[in-house]
Amino acid sequence: MITLQMEFKKIRRKKIGLTMFALLGIQFAWLLWSTNNPNEQELLQGWLGHLQSQPLICAIMMPTIMSVLASRLADIEHKGNTYKQLKTLKTAGALYRAKVLCGFLFLFLMTAANFLFLLLLGYKYGYVGNPDPKAYLAAFILQIACCLSLYLLQLDLSMLFFNQMIPLVVGLCGSMLGVILMYLKTYSFLPWGGFLSSALVMMDWNPDTRVITYYYRDYTPIELFAVAMIFVWIVFFYTAGKILFTRKES
Amino acid sequence: MKSSFRKAVRAERLKLKRSPVWLAFIALPMISAFFGTFNYLNNIEILKSEWFSLWTQHSLFLCYFFMPALIGTYCSYLWRLEHTRHNWNSFLTSPLPFPALYFGKLAQAVFMAVLGNLWIFFLYYICGKLSGLNSPFPKDAASWFLFGTIGAVAVCCVQLFFSLVIRSFAVPIGIAMAGGILGLWVTNKGMGLCYPYSLYSIGMRANNPNLELDIGAHLVNSAGYIVLFAALSVLYLRRHEISAN
Numbered sequence: 001m002i003t004l005q006m007e008f009k010k011i012r013r014k015k016i017g018l019t020m021f022a023l024l025g026i027q028f029a030w031l032l033w034s035t036n037n038p039n040e041q042e043l044l045q046g047w048l049g050h051l052q053s054q055p056l057i058c059a060i061m062m063p064t065i066m067s068v069l070a071s072r073l074a075d076i077e078h079k080g081n082t083y084k085q086l087k088t089l090k091t092a093g094a095l096y097r098a099k100v101l102c103g104f105l106f107l108f109l110m111t112a113a114n115f116l117f118l119l120l121l122g123y124k125y126g127y128v129g130n131p132d133p134k135a136y137l138a139a140f141i142l143q144i145a146c147c148l149s150l151y152l153l154q155l156d157l158s159m160l161f162f163n164q165m166i167p168l169v170v171g172l173c174g175s176m177l178g179v180i181l182m183y184l185k186t187y188s189f190l191p192w193g194g195f196l197s198s199a200l201v202m203m204d205w206n207p208d209t210r211v212i213t214y215y216y217r218d219y220t221p222i223e224l225f226a227v228a229m230i231f232v233w234i235v236f237f238y239t240a241g242k243i244l245f246t247r248k249e250s
Numbered sequence: 251m252k253s254s255f256r257k258a259v260r261a262e263r264l265k266l267k268r269s270p271v272w273l274a275f276i277a278l279p280m281i282s283a284f285f286g287t288f289n290y291l292n293n294i295e296i297l298k299s300e301w302f303s304l305w306t307q308h309s310l311f312l313c314y315f316f317m318p319a320l321i322g323t324y325c326s327y328l329w330r331l332e333h334t335r336h337n338w339n340s341f342l343t344s345p346l347p348f349p350a351l352y353f354g355k356l357a358q359a360v361f362m363a364v365l366g367n368l369w370i371f372f373l374y375y376i377c378g379k380l381s382g383l384n385s386p387f388p389k390d391a392a393s394w395f396l397f398g399t400i401g402a403v404a405v406c407c408v409q410l411f412f413s414l415v416i417r418s419f420a421v422p423i424g425i426a427m428a429g430g431i432l433g434l435w436v437t438n439k440g441m442g443l444c445y446p447y448s449l450y451s452i453g454m455r456a457n458n459p460n461l462e463l464d465i466g467a468h469l470v471n472s473a474g475y476i477v478l479f480a481a482l483s484v485l486y487l488r489r490h491e492i493s494a495n
Contacts, residue, residue, distance in 0.1 A: 014418075019418075019421050019424060022424075022428070023424050023427075023428055026428040026431055026432060029432070029435070030431060030435070033435050060315065060431075061427070061431070064319065064423070064424065064427045065424065067420070067423075068420040068421065068423060068424040071419060071420035072418060072420050072421070075418070075419060075420070079334060079335075163269070163327075164330070164419045164420065165271055165274065165323055165324075165326075165327045165330075165419075168323050168326075168419070168420060168423050169273075169274040169277070169278070169320075169323060172274075172278060172316055172319050172320060172323065172423075172427075173277060173278055173281060175315070175316070175427075176278060176281050176282060176311065176312075176315075176316050177281060179311050179315070180281065180282070180285040180286075180289075180311070183285075183289055184285070184288070184289065
């Protein structure tokens, strides 16, 4: 607890929360733009449509946002050259856990704000019916899991490399991969493809009527395995990060 | 001024020596080219315009979202050394005028943006040939390259300013990414030429190789952003007390 408190003290006045919510603001603006002036069909399927578009927007933006968050939290130690000193005060594992928890709180709040915005948007436009609580809860948990797996990967890289360009370029490449995978597949085993695997709703576009129909996805065993991979990545990145951080000299 | 500029460029080159920052400019366009070509070959019965269709697949996401962010990463890296430890003291007390110091950094950023653009076009040519495109390479590509590069210089100036003012390495990259995404909306509204992050994608004719570019507006706006943000950066260096960390 003290170590976590210390993390929050270190980032005081660093405006990390502001940066994260500014980036999230862009995501909100995108959602507003893409859902503007819904027609009758869109009002009818609005709640489902959100569950389809949200993972796609996240696949583009979240790898970069997570790399920014992780870099902001890890770079403080690089700049101050404080890793060695910190390790004399607390165990390396406790320090790593505190950084993970600190980032997790940020991404939890961001995801909560994100879903709250989706709900507000839906009620403002007057989508027919109410959102399916089970589906929205599942989507919420899966988005947190995807963000956490990416955050852990980025945190590991940001802590290992003094040159923050490397983790941020990995984040950018991840965003690029996410957006490209979106066009090629509906699931992926890569950490950046987790958002695609976790999309609970798919769409069917009829080129003749130009109408989009949304429907709940029927997961095949391989797609379920791709969803399970998100959690495998979390465990893998956490364990690897902890070991690497413990062994890191300075 | 001329010799000061040369010295500043040499100093910047020394700072970047043995630093593999150029790798990013190689890797990201490669991902885009690989998957773009793959997607083109998979949809060859719909995408009938050969080189132009291939260009849309290569350039769409790269030019709108990722090139501005990549330029932002490089600009952040250029100022990172100055933002670290007590390096502002030595930077600001170096016997070179502030404009020379700034333009030394800008020259490096522009050099890398030009190299990155050349690499994008090289990959485009190779992927086209490997895909079996027999029609001649489009002459318009020279114009895409030229105006894309001019737009990239404008992005370099904007990002160098943000990276100078904001001490964090990561935040300006987030700004560049957000700027690129907003650029998609601004371009869709028909105001892309007024927005710095869209100048690059419009100049490159990303996703629309047949676009009739308003050359005058593109040049004037790019020059305007270059002058504005270069002046702001030099002014910031002159007027602000930049404390060493």
